[in-house]
Amino acid sequence: MSQRELTEITVVGDDDTGLVARVTSLLFERGINIEDLDQAVRDDLFRMTMRVDTAEMETTREALRDDLDDLGDDLGVDVRVRFPADRETRRVAVLVTKESHCLRRLCEAAAAGDLDAELSVVIGNHPDLQPVATEYGIPFHDVGDPDGNPDEDELLDLLERYDVDLVALARYMRILGPNVVFRYEGRIINVHPSLLPAFPGAKAYRQAKEAGVRIAGVTAHYVTTDLDQGPIIAQRAFNVPDGASVETLKERGQPLEAEVLLEAVRLHLADDIAVHRGRTELRDDAAEERDDPDGGYRLGMGPELDRATPDEPTDGPVARPTSGDD
Structure with missing residues (x-):
């Protein structure tokens, strides 16, 4: 069996009937199999993202780009194609x-x-x-x-x-x-100065101070059209001292903002992360690296937190009381 070659096609434009059918029909006619399709509408703007297998397509890359460009002009939408080995x-x-x-x-x-x-x-x-x-x-x-x-x-x-x-x-x-x-979509990463989903929006450090939290943090996440609600990639946390000012929280948080954004960018560029049902997951090879103490990814706090976290007591089976004499 030949290996799959997953190519991404994005269609963006005014919402109209028949868009999906016209694009999928063009792909079918050229022997291209659709592996995944997602679509959304926001403020009358339509977006469709497809991952298609172009390994055995009955056309060339240049011809496919031209055909999709022509179709986009005809439909009044923007169509973009990203082959896996473009550069x-x-x-x-x-x-x-x-x-x-x-x-x-x-x-x-x-x-x-x-x-x-x-x-x-x-x-x-x-x-x-x-x-x-x-x-x-x-x-x-x-x-x-x-x-x-x-x-x-x-x-x-x-x-x-x-x-x-x-x-x-x-x-x-x-x-x-x-x-x-x-x-x-899926290619914009933001850093937010809180442990999302807590304290979304503006002035997150001030929100954390006013809420009286003892632990604050930062989050790197993919951007969606819902503010600060995109899939979380990595987070860092820090202790909040008694009486800490908003400026103190910023001083503690900013180095972690820089660290967690860089980590998320590295993960994305290495194709080591996937989004499934609104959650990020490490791919198998990346998960093995994560467990390697000499060079793995650090999505959250380091192993020192695991060592400091107690493992008991937890809820377990409760013995039924017995009756009778000893």
Whole structure:
């Protein structure tokens, strides 16, 4: 049996009848088997993501791209095709606002050859972090107005121009609209300063302080159109001292934000993580690495937490009382 070659096809555009049938019919006619199909509608915007087996298709890659482009023009939708071996080195875009710690950590990893990808572009909704990008020789583009409101059409143009495979939100303080999220579904990773699902939305550290938590943390997750509810990839936690200020929580959390975002980006780039029913799972080979103390992934706290966690008492069978004399 030949090996499967799973290719991703994404269709985004105005919701209309017949879209799915037209695309699937084109694929069927070219001997392409659909392995997985997911679709959604948000704010009248339609998105369909398919993973199809192109190993034995009855056409060429170039012809398939052209046919899907023509169909997209006919239907008034955007159709994009990603073959599994389009390039050896993948390209990452980093979206930023004003906080530099996550961006700098990603830049350091890439400069050290520790990322297995190229940081192709930094895009901000403010110009503040251009000096960091320039320091590492990475192009910078500001897509925000004076109030930081981004031009998402310009953002999409830049992501397409730089042929981006993954978008990392390095403390990007704006909510991405469906027009962006749908086009990069499963390829946008955000870092949030709380142990999601606790304290979603803005001012998470302040929310944690006001709630009086004793343990706070940070989360890296895939972005969906539901704010801070995408599949969780990795988390880190830290103790909250008595009387800690919001600034103290930020000082403790920011290094962990940078660490957990880098870990999540590495996992994604290595294809070591899969999403199933809204939850992330390590693939088999990656799970073996995770159990290797010399080099595995660290999705949560380290093994020291396992050692400190008691294993008893737990609920077990309860003996029935007996009656009678001793």
